[in-house]
Amino acid sequence: MSNQSMNGFIGITSKQPASVPLASSGTKSASRPCPHNPGISCSNCRLSDLCLPISLNKSEIVQLDEIIERNRPLRKGEHIYRQRDEFRCVFAVRSGSFKSYVLGADGQSRVTGFFMPGEIIGMDGIGSRIHGVSTMALEHSSICEIPFAQLERLSHQLPNLQSRFFAIMSNEIVKDQQIHTLLSSYTAEQRLASFLLSLSARYARCQLSAERFILHMTRSDIGEYLGLTLETVSRVFSSLQKKELVLVKNREIEIKEMAKLKAILGE
Amino acid sequence: MSNQSMNGFIGITSKQPASVPLASSGTKSASRPCPHNPGISCSNCRLSDLCLPISLNKSEIVQLDEIIERNRPLRKGEHIYRQRDEFRCVFAVRSGSFKSYVLGADGQSRVTGFFMPGEIIGMDGIGSRIHGVSTMALEHSSICEIPFAQLERLSHQLPNLQSRFFAIMSNEIVKDQQIHTLLSSYTAEQRLASFLLSLSARYARCQLSAERFILHMTRSDIGEYLGLTLETVSRVFSSLQKKELVLVKNREIEIKEMAKLKAILGE
DNA sequence: GACTGCAATTGATCAATGACAACTATTTTT
DNA sequence: AAAAATAGTTGTCATTGATCAATTGCAGTC
Structure with a gap:
């Protein structure tokens, strides 16, 4: 729309599946x-x-x-x-x-x-x-x-x-199996921690900062992915920020305490 | 153990990874x-x-x-x-x-x-x-x-x-993606309904009855798979039985109302 | 700069499911 | 067959996260 x-x-x-001509495969x-x-x-x-x-x-x-x-x-x-x-x-x-x-x-x-x-x-x-x-x-x-x-x-x-x-x-x-176990046994906070760490690792993989990055998805997208409501996502971000593990400014994320974030998943 | x-x-x-001799690949x-x-x-x-x-x-x-x-x-x-x-x-x-x-x-x-x-x-x-x-x-x-x-x-x-x-x-x-959506948005009852229907379809695929089958896994296994406790699994089975959608006798399952079971997923 | 619409935050309340516990049934071991 | 271990059911209460609602913030548009 x-x-x-x-x-x-x-x-x-x-709407136009064949609109892009393929390269000749010569x-x-x-x-x-x-x-x-x-x-x-x-x-x-x-x-x-x-x-x-x-x-x-x-x-x-x-x-x-x-x-x-x-x-x-x-x-x-x-x-x-x-x-x-x-x-x-x-x-x-x-x-x-x-x-x-x-x-x-x-x-x-x-x-x-x-x-x-x-x-x-x-x-x-x-x-x-x-x-x-x-x-x-x-x-x-x-x-x-x-x-x-x-x-x-x-x-x-x-x-x-x-x-x-x-x-x-x-x-x-x-x-997909890892997400299966995440969804079937992690708390909201663990899900978000895991999510941030996953993004961080993937940004690092392509030479970008592992500590500072932009979330290009909405809170709602994140919630739909992690099996949470957007409100819970927002609340957990706030809580992680209060604990000073991360800094959240709208879509900008800065991970302040990578180790402590990982520790959330530890037990 | x-x-x-x-x-x-x-x-x-x-303990003995190479204990089974492979066929000669001649x-x-x-x-x-x-x-x-x-x-x-x-x-x-x-x-x-x-x-x-x-x-x-x-x-x-x-x-x-x-x-x-x-x-x-x-x-x-x-x-x-x-x-x-x-x-x-x-x-x-x-x-x-x-x-x-x-x-x-x-x-x-x-x-x-x-x-x-x-x-x-x-x-x-x-x-x-x-x-x-x-x-x-x-x-x-x-x-x-x-x-x-x-x-x-x-x-x-x-x-x-x-x-x-x-x-x-x-x-x-x-x-795996289907399980992802199941875990991120279905209620306990929907998860169990979906689980039973999946088993049913897979039994049918190998020429076995789609309506009557044995659960070879424990309630705990099912719970761990669906992100529920074994008690919740047990309760939902009881509830589905009370509604006469299925008949549960220990590990034996009989689906009485396949359509209604599917309807649980419908909305 | 004011207006509009979407995104995000925060609060209050509620419901679904988890945790714990007691008990029963079933299966396995001896 | 008896004993022991495992599996399953059911009840009560607690908790997490959902729902509903109000408010704020931000981005794009006129």
């Missing part, structure tokens, strides 16, 4: 013109050691590069895809951040995940060929689009890529 | 002697259309069969592997059922999943090469052991197998 009216032109949404060499991001490729991407290319050699990365489409950036609120859309691609976050969510029978949304640079989005659709969630940019963001049929074909040629993708999916399963 | 003292001989545990033809299950192979397994072999052709199934090890059955309480064990294999449930669980810092366990025939266990270890959970038989059960290195090698030769395994892992991710 407002998502589409806020743009002059519409992004990669369900066998020309490394440098391929990319309309929105000339000169950007996996080979020179500073995320390449946390993203898909890990454990690939130079020539393999070049081949991977061939099938990746780098589209124009997405604005805050734009969707990569929506629940029930046909699955065609997985996506790597190049910059910015995203949330995935489902709409329940009653119409209210539940957030299933947040995604940061170097992370892969959309793997839930591989088995069913349908996206089970919607995924939306939380800020101005850019992604690499990877047509899955081509990724499968290439994985078949490159054992390293096959292994890498198995590993990425496995890590996603582990992450 | 009691797990090991209860057996005269010890199963596939961390290229001999279909029928391969299997010490504990002569004559059993994927080709004649009645689960073959819900397990790994889906979408493989005859000759591909024979090749898959080559790398699968079918060990002696496990007794109730025996482990397939334990948390922190080195990852080497994934496992398919042939009969019986299993639970996976983690032990928290405080020593109490949290159940991360239940597994029924035709389902694949152990994929959490692929990325990290370490099992993040322990997996235990809930009853007398048997499994197919699939050395992952060989599975990867074979997947590289058989595109259908590669696709199939991507799909299985994706389905696992979807399942």
